[in-house]
Amino acid sequence: MRFSLPTVLYFGTWSALLAAPVLLVALIIMGQFSPDAVREAFPTVPVSDVQSDEQIIFAGLVGLVPWGIGAWVLYQVQALFALYRNNRALTIEAALIIRNIGVGLVLIAVAQVVTRSVQSLMLTSANVAGERMLAIQFGFAQVGLVLAAGLMVVIGRSMVEAARAVDDMRGFV
Amino acid sequence: MEIIVRLDVMLAHRKMKARDLADQIGISEQNVSLLRTGKVKGIRFNTLARICEVLQCQPGDILEAAPLVDKDA
Structure with a gap:
């Protein structure tokens, strides 16, 4: 087997794709989605004691949506590297995959903003009126993703x- | 109008094989075959120049413009 750059990138992407669910399971086992861990992840959000553990865990799991889209983007990346590996980098197929990656990066940026807002709303839904929160977060990470997406398109x-x-x-x- | 490739005729005139022509002009035998059968979109000027040089002819001896024949008719 030739260890050229496209081959290394192809197998590297596949390794990441296969490692992602294993990492997710490991994080769950380590308690990263436990109510306390979710509370710690949102230090500025006043989570009521009335809020059930299931709701808190579900709010934490909502945060996986951008990661799901990220996995799809990673799948597109491996498809691109597979074409690159088979000397088919300059084809319409490759161009469409690059466009998909760009769209995927935009979706990740949007999903990051939306899920964070939804999570804050879910975590404070049991609070008394006036203490519920809808936080919208838009930072350099999202700007970077949108810029990268534009570049890819x-x-x-x-x-x-x-x-x-x-x-x-x-x-x- | 369509362009008809008369390379076969010139090769016959010069008693040259397609393989020899391919070797001398530096393109693959497969490409020469495609050219002979007219299954190409076009020919580069430098390829045409090399063919003319090897076959000692003019571009008009290899290419001919003819009225388009309706194959369905």
Whole structure:
């Protein structure tokens, strides 16, 4: 087996994809989704004692949505590396995958903002009126993701043009 | 109009095999075969120039513009 850069990237991405659920199970076993851990993850959110443990755990699990989208993006990345590995990097297929990655990064940024808000709302839903909270968080991480996504979409579009040009050139001798 | 490739005729005139032409102009035999059968979108000027040089001919001896024939008719 040749250990070229595309091969290393391909297997590296697959390793990450396979490690993600194992890591998730490990985090659950280690109690990272226990009510106390979720409370600690939201130090500024006043979680009422009336709030049931199940609701707190569920609120914590909602935070996995961006990670789910991240796993889908990672799957797209491995598909791109697979094409790169088979010398099919400059194809329409690769361009569409790059565009998908861009869309995925935007979705992660949006999901991070939305899930954080939903989590704060869920954690304070049992509070008395006036003590419920809807926190909206938008930081450099989300800006970075959106910028990276824009870059990926632009690269994807350029790749479509390049792939068409290459396809056209294949007919010339 | 369509462009018809007359490379077969010129090769026959020069008593040259496609493989020899491919070797001399530096393209694959498969590409020469595609060119002979007209199954290409186009030909680069430098490929055409090398073919003309090897076959001692003009581009017009290899390429011919002919009225488009309706194959369904």
